Amino acid sequence: MTDQRRLGTDGPWVSPIGVGFMSFRAGAGPQDERAAHKVVDAALESGISFFDTADVYGPEHSEILLGRALRGRRDQAVVATKFGNPLDRATNPDPRIDGRPEYLRSAIDASLRRLDVDHVDLYYLHRVDPTVPIEDTVGALKELVEAGKVRYIGLSEAGPNTIRRAHAVHPIAAIQSEWSLFSRDIESSTVPVARELGIALVPYSPLGRAWLTGTVRSRDDIEEQLAAHPRFAEENFETNRALAAEVAAVAEELEIRPSQVALAWVLGRGTDVVPIPGTRHPEYVRENAGARTVELSGDQVSRLEKLADRVAGHRSLQPQNLGTEAPAPGA
Structure with missing residues (x-):
């Protein structure tokens, strides 16, 4: 995987596929390390250079483990x-x-401190605070960039108007949202605004929270x-x-894994998608990296794109926190 994709107009170049570290949240002992x-x-x-974590994963364990692994x-x-999910519940x-x-x-x-680094390359507001103007939050993030603690700024699951307002304060490099063959709602809201402003799209759960890996056959297979x-x-x-079986059928035609089909579809949404x-x-990291060379036929893409409208159940346990619009300054 030698090609690169850029996060935002002036952001960092990264591998077309990254690795999410949310799974590393059970602990930070020797086995986890x-x-x-x-x-x-x-x-x-495998040529993957982009690693994504959050302070709330664990909490804290994921950042600690990623920092140790990258030492x-x-x-x-x-x-x-x-950031954005307070870890000190007693004082907030x-x-x-x-x-x-x-x-x-x-x-x-x-x-x-947990990552054991002097800066992070990309710092996201994990969810938009419905009580704080985005201008205040991004203004403080801009100060972190100026101080050298953060290189670039991102937002996760922000509403379109909030994205515009944030970008007016300081360039936003990336918007992170769920996007997969099973979750396509951002295509009519987040995606157009991000592309208008030159902001990259970083889909989390691109494998449908394991549905698109071919490993879930009964409820006993659920983590x-x-x-x-x-x-x-x-x-x-x-x-x-x-529906997942239909993805597996395409994978069988191509003699690859269902996860590679699902990732190839996401990668095919544009060179601004990581x-x-x-x-x-x-x-699985190596398997995912192999998705970069997968080519889906027009017929296969057409079949796959009919799935999302038939998926049962909401994509989130907390739908009220998706697409949130921040209050206006002084409100």
Whole structure:
């Protein structure tokens, strides 16, 4: 994987596929550390340079493990992390989202310590705070860029108007949202605005939270953290299993893995798209990297693009936090 894609008009160049570190949240012990090292090894060997984490994954474990795994080879990686979900529940009245400048200033310092780095390449507001003007949050992020703690700024699951307002304060390099064959709602909202402004798109869960990997055949195959997700609910399971089987059928035609079909489709949405599938398994990292060379026929794309409208269940456990618009200054 030698080609690169750019995050934003003036942002960093990264591999076309990244690695999400959300799976590394159970702990930071020796076994977890070995697994993280193996994933990073496999990524770098496969030409993957882009790693995505967040302070809330664990919380904290994911950042710690990624920092340890990159020790001695930080210059080979583009590191993204996120803030906005307070880790100190006792001192913050909102246990879910905090976009206040004073909070993000402490959050970045904590993330830098956990990652054991002097800067992060891309720093996202994890979710938009519905009580804080985006101008205030991005203004403080701009100060972090000027201080050298952050290179580029991103937003996750922000509404179109909020994206515009944020970009007017400081260039936004990337917008992170869920985007896959099973989740395409951002195509009529986020995607047009991002492309108008020259902002890259970083799809998380591009494998449909495991549905598009070909590994989910019964409810016994669901990982514990996904059991409560609407798309794995008993009343939705068989509908979504049948749709996933259609992806597997295309994969069989091409003699590749279903995950590679799903990632090839996402990569085909444009050169401004960089998906970040997450895994704890180095063999899946290598498999995902192979999606870059997959070519889907027009007929296969047409068949695949009929799936999203038939998927059962909402894409999120917290739909109220998706596409949020920040309040106006002074409101």
